[in-house]
Amino acid sequence: MRLLVVEDEPTLAEQLGEALAEAGYAVDVSGDGEDAAYRGATEPYDAIVLDLGLPRLDGLSVLRRWRTELIDVPVLVLTARGEWHEKVDGMDAGADDYLAKPFRMEELLARLRALIRRASGSASAVLERGGVTLDTRTARVSVADRPVRLTGHEYRVLSYLMHHAGEIVSRSELIDHIYAQDFDRDSNTIEVFIRRLRSKLGGEVIVTERGFGYRFAVHEAVAGNNGEGDD
Template identity: 65%
Template sequence: MRLLVVEDDPDLGRQLKTSLSEAGYAVDLAVDGEDGHYLGETEPYDAVILDLGLPKMDGVRVLEKWRAEGKVMPVLILTARDRWSEKVAGFDAGADDYLTKPFITEELLARLRALLRRSAGHASSALELGDLRVDTSSARATVGGQPIKLTAHEYRVLSYMMHYQGRVVPRTELVEHIYDQDFDRDSNTIEVFVGRLRKKIGSDRILTERGLGYRLVDPAANE
């Protein structure tokens, strides 16, 4: 899953990028409202963490513009402003959740997981398909109760496909959602990650839809 953090405090921005990356996300960082708006307008993010007090363009204005442009990704507002009127302004602009600074990183991650699973239509942080289970709260996966050792990119591919299990996920979509902006993207590596995942979770769980992409299924459902 790919996230955008729009935060002008350089130390907090770096801290968020590090914590979110360690939690298994691909993360882009913008330091002002104009840059944040541009990235959110042009790149396909699964969720955004947005500060309100930004230089060049206020966070509420950034969010209003995204929503007016038809951008529907979940947005978590993160700000030092705690007056109820400013919270209402953020929600009215299209925010999905609100967290006031200072905050506990674990709470931010929990709220973010909730936004991501709700946007994909899931009620629990544990995503299951047959005996395949991905726990997004711990970034771990199991098959039949046995843990699977995954690299960071393998986990991102599996987690994304588990969020959208059953539907065909194009290779280009995977590329857009597992790499951050600065990564040297190569769509051919997706085939490598999928091949490795098939060896670890079972080759019959990831189907190739020729010319379309990949689909994650429960092979036992067809028996």
């Protein structure tokens, strides 16, 4: 899963980026409204954290621009504590949720998980598909109650496929959602991650739809080994 953090305060932006990366997300960071508006309109994010007080273009204007352009990515707005009118304005502009500053990072992570789940039609923080369990709260994966150790990239591939279980996901779509914008992307590595996941989770869990991409199956999986791979 790939996120955009829009925050002009450098220390907070760095803290958010680090916390979200540690939680298993690919993260892009933007420090001004014009840049954020462009990124949100041209890059396929799974969710966006948006501060309202931004240089060049304020957060509400950014959000309104996205919604006018029919960009329906989930947006979590950051507001100043006690500024209730900012919350109202943000929700009216198309925000999906809001969080007042200062906040606890655990709450922000929980709210983002909920937004991403709702966008994919999942109600629970624990995804159970095809005999595989993925706990989005802890980034832990298991097969038949046996823990499976994954690298960061393997986890992001699996998380995206499980959030879209039953759907065909192209290689280019996976690349867009598991790498940050400035990462040196190599489409061939997707096949490597898929092969490792099949080895660890069971060969029938991820199906190759030739000429189209990959699909996470929903039938029972055959447990694989739980060895480690390289990131």
